[in-house]
Every structure is written in structure tokens, then in C-alpha cells.
Amino acid sequence: MKTYKEEIRKAVDDVICDCCGRSTNTMNMGPSWAELNATWGYGSVNDGVQYDIELCESCFSSVIDFIKKKRKQTLGPFKYPYNYDPLNGKSYL
Numbered sequence: 427m428k429t430y431k432e433e434i435r436k437a438v439d440d441v442i443c444d445c446c447g448r449s450t451n452t453m454n455m456g457p458s459w460a461e462l463n464a465t466w467g468y469g470s471v472n473d474g475v476q477y478d479i480e481l482c483e484s485c486f487s488s489v490i491d492f493i494k495k496k497r498k499q500t501l502g503p504f505k506y507p508y509n510y511d512p513l514n515g516k517s518y519l
Contacts, residue, residue: 443482460486
């Protein structure tokens with residue numbers, strides 16, 4: 427015999443971009459967004475500060491472009507020193 431219980435679950439209906447304030451819903455397929463998370467540890471200037479930021483695809487691309495430009499200013503014309511560049515992303519499809 428099967429017994430059942432009622433559950434109340436929350437499902438993400440929409441995510442609003444923390445940068446531009448737009449909805450991340452795309453073509454009736456539900457929200458599509460990126461998360462940037464950071465937790466600063468003991469001894470840092472931001473000790474105990476945590477960031478949880480949701481971004482739309484456009485704002486995320488802008489952030490990645492900014493980081494790439496900043497890195498190029500810091501490293502100069504040299505190639506990224508490791509085999510895998512995390513700013514290029516990985517394709518999982």
C-alpha cells in the first residue's frame with residue numbers, strides 16, 4: 427500500500443538581474459541566469475562578507491569582458507598562463 431503526503435515546494439518562477447533589473451525569462455523557457463558567488467575569509471579586508479549575485483546573460487557577458495580587459499592590462503600581451511582559461515567557459519552540450 428502506498429501512502430502519500432502533501433508537500434509545498436518553491437520553484438523559481440523568475441530571476442531579476444541584480445545589475446540591470448530585467449527579467450531573465452527567455453522565450454517562455456523559464457529563467458536563464460548566471461550566479462556569481464563570493465565569500466571572503468578570515469584575514470581579508472572583507473572578512474565575513476558574502477555576495478550572491480544573479481545576472482542576466484547580457485550583464486554576465488559584460489562582467490566577463492571587463493575581467494578579460496583587466497587581466498590584459500595586468501598581464502600585458504602575454505597568453506593566459508594555464509591550459510584552461512576559466513573566462514572562456516566550457517561547453518557542456
